[in-house]
Amino acid sequence: MDTADANANPQAxxxxxxxxxxxxxxxxxxPIIVSDYEALAAQRVERTAWDYYRSGADDEVTLxxxxxxFERWRFRPRVLVDVSKIDTxxxxxxxxxxxxxxxxxxxxxxxxxxxxxCATARAAGRAATIMTLSTLATRNxxxxxxxxxxxxxxxxxxxxxxxxxxxxxxxxxxKGYRALVLTVDTPRLGNRDRDRRxxxxxxxxxxxxxxxxxxxNQTDIxxxxxxxxxxxxxxxxxxxxxxxxxxxxxxxxxxxxxLPILVKGIxxxxxxxxxxxxxxxxxxxxxxxxxxxxxxxxxxxxxPEVVAAVNGRVEVILDGGIRRGTDVxxxxxxxxxxxxxxxxxxxxxxxxxxxxxxxxxxxxRAELELAMTLAGRPTLASIDASLVQRxx
Numbered sequence: 001m002d003t004a005d006a007n008a009n010p011q012a013x014x015x016x017x018x019x020x021x022x023x024x025x026x027x028x029x030x031p032i033i034v035s036d037y038e039a040l041a042a043q044r045v046e047r048t049a050w051d052y053y054r055s056g057a058d059d060e061v062t063l064x065x066x067x068x069x070f071e072r073w074r075f076r077p078r079v080l081v082d083v084s085k086i087d088t089x090x091x092x093x094x095x096x097x098x099x100x101x102x103x104x105x106x107x108x109x110x111x112x113x114x115x116x117x118c119a120t121a122r123a124a125g126r127a128a129t130i131m132t133l134s135t136l137a138t139r140n141x142x143x144x145x146x147x148x149x150x151x152x153x154x155x156x157x158x159x160x161x162x163x164x165x166x167x168x169x170x171x172x173x174x175k176g177y178r179a180l181v182l183t184v185d186t187p188r189l190g191n192r193d194r195d196r197r198x199x200x201x202x203x204x205x206x207x208x209x210x211x212x213x214x215x216x217n218q219t220d221i222x223x224x225x226x227x228x229x230x231x232x233x234x235x236x237x238x239x240x241x242x243x244x245x246x247x248x249x250x251x252x253x254x255x256x257x258x259l260p261i262l263v264k265g266i267x268x269x270x271x272x273x274x275x276x277x278x279x280x281x282x283x284x285x286x287x288x289x290x291x292x293x294x295x296x297x298x299x300x301x302x303x304p305e306v307v308a309a310v311n312g313r314v315e316v317i318l319d320g321g322i323r324r325g326t327d328v329x330x331x332x333x334x335x336x337x338x339x340x341x342x343x344x345x346x347x348x349x350x351x352x353x354x355x356x357x358x359x360x361x362x363x364x365r366a367e368l369e370l371a372m373t374l375a376g377r378p379t380l381a382s383i384d385a386s387l388v389q390r391x392x
Contacts, residue, residue: 023369031351033225034251034323034363035274041112041350048198053346056290057190062298063290066321068299072158073330073388078376086369087379092338093179093260093281093315095151097366098128100380101328103357104319105155105181107136107233110206112350115139118147120349123357125149127365130180132340135168136233138202140209141241153179155264157186158249160242168210169257178260185265187243188293189234196230199331229344250278262317265292267302269309272316282315282337289320289342300331307335332380333387 031037031068041213042050056063090101103124110116119140124131125148132153134142145152158165168179175338194200206304242249262282263275272283285306287296299320307316318331319340331339348356377383 022318031359032363034360037344037351037356037360039348040352041347045112045350046203048200049108049200051194052108052111052200053106053194053343054332055192056294056355057192057292057295060290061294061342062287062296063294065298066287066290066300067323070321070324070327071332072333072391073300074391075326075329075375076387076389077374081378082108083373083376083378085378088369088372090338092130093262093316095130095178097130097338098143098150099368100332100336100338101127101322101361101364101368102129102317102338102340103131103345103361104342105132105153106342107134107184107334107345108138108202108206109346109349110138111202113347113353115353116349117144119149119169119354120345120357121145121152123348123354123361124183125151126354126358127361129361130178135210136208138206138209139169141168141177142175143209145177152177153181153262155183156253157183158242158245158253159240161240162242162252164240165258169253169259171210173259174360176368178251178255179262179281180259181264182250182280183244183260183264183288185286185292186241187245188241190294192234192291192305195233199230200233247274247278250275250280254279264307264319267297267299272306272309276310276313278313282317283310284317284319284340285336286319286340300334300362303331303334303336322364325364325369326371328364328368328381329375329377329383330372330388332340333384333385335385 013257071254076125083357090097090100093347112117117133117137120130121144128150130151130153132155134155135157147193154177156165171366221371256385260281262284262286263280264281264286266272266275266285267287276284283306285299287299299318315337317340318334318336319342322328322339328339344360345357348360375387377387
């Protein structure tokens with residue numbers, strides 16, 4: 001995922017009743033680009049929740065770097081190419097999608113909108129793309145599957161008690177989720193200063209919906225409120241996540257499920273090669289939205305090395321910093337099969353629920369189509385590394 005009053009109340013309701021319309025978008029205030037939705041969302045989400053959504057680790061160097069990296073690449077557009085028809089359709093792990101833009105796993109959608117992950121799933125289905133549901137969701141596996149009009153993947157943390165992770169896997173298998181996205185960059189939670197100042201925890205009316213109310217896996221995030229200097233999520237992760245995790249965990253997952261496994265949180269060629277050796281079907285180049293090790297590579301910086309290491313053996317997806325269709329095009333040119341979008345989805349959800357998410361996805365699709373047109377690349381197959389070069 002992508003300052004605020006240190007005294008903001010984490011027990012306030014998630015969505016405020018404020019209806020002030022900021023000056024954004026066109027003359028009517030209608031959002032026309034993704035960043036317009038960020039401005040709208042900032043007016044509607046309770047301050048502590050907003051800090052949680054937008055924060056990075058430590059000094060937020062990597063958070064900023066994810067965006068800045070896109071500015072260091074320039075296009076080499078071709079001309080006199082027939083671009084009267086542009087085709088953004090593709091497949092991801094063999095699944096047809098309308099565009100190479102997927103919905104990334106992000107936690108706690110009900111902090112943005114009361115329908116939470118269910119609204120997001122409906123919007124992703126309308127866009128004919130794939131949503132990945134977070135382990136830390138505020139609507140449960142079954143409800144999201146029932147609401148969805150498209151395909152779902154499931155993001156998984158491996159818990160110290162592996163029976164917990166296996167329980168989640170059995171539920172997603174039963175409800176037709178198509179893949180597991182194993183997050184591997186979170187042995188502990190990164191040092192997120194905004195959350196620590198706010199004593200971040202879920203408000204009383206929300207919980208991690210995949211677990212029952214008396215499950216110890218969510219005790220810290222729900223019951224220890226407003227402890228300034230600490231984060232309820234960080235406490236919960238330290239208590240429950242398995243910091244001893246190794247590549248053996250991938251082998252274990254493959255032994256208990258037939259679902260394809262993608263590994264999320266890869267930033268080096270060495271780890272990408274190991275992922276392939278351990279039988280994953282995809283690698284997601286991610287630094288957790290700048291929320292883990294501050295000073296890590298921006299994901300676009302890491303992408304070429306990862307693509308070279310896998311050498312076409314598995315598909316590579318990128319997340320982190322996508323705000324424009326031109327960002328998507330640069331990632332594709334550098335070897336990504338698709339991108340995942342996180343914070344902008346939350347902005348659309350906070351501003352306008354399902355309609356906002358659907359519009360964010362449509363904005364990115366339309367911008368990608370225009371960028372392909374102007375670059376002289378009418379199909380995704382025509383996009384390659386010759387399209388871009390590093391800026392001086």
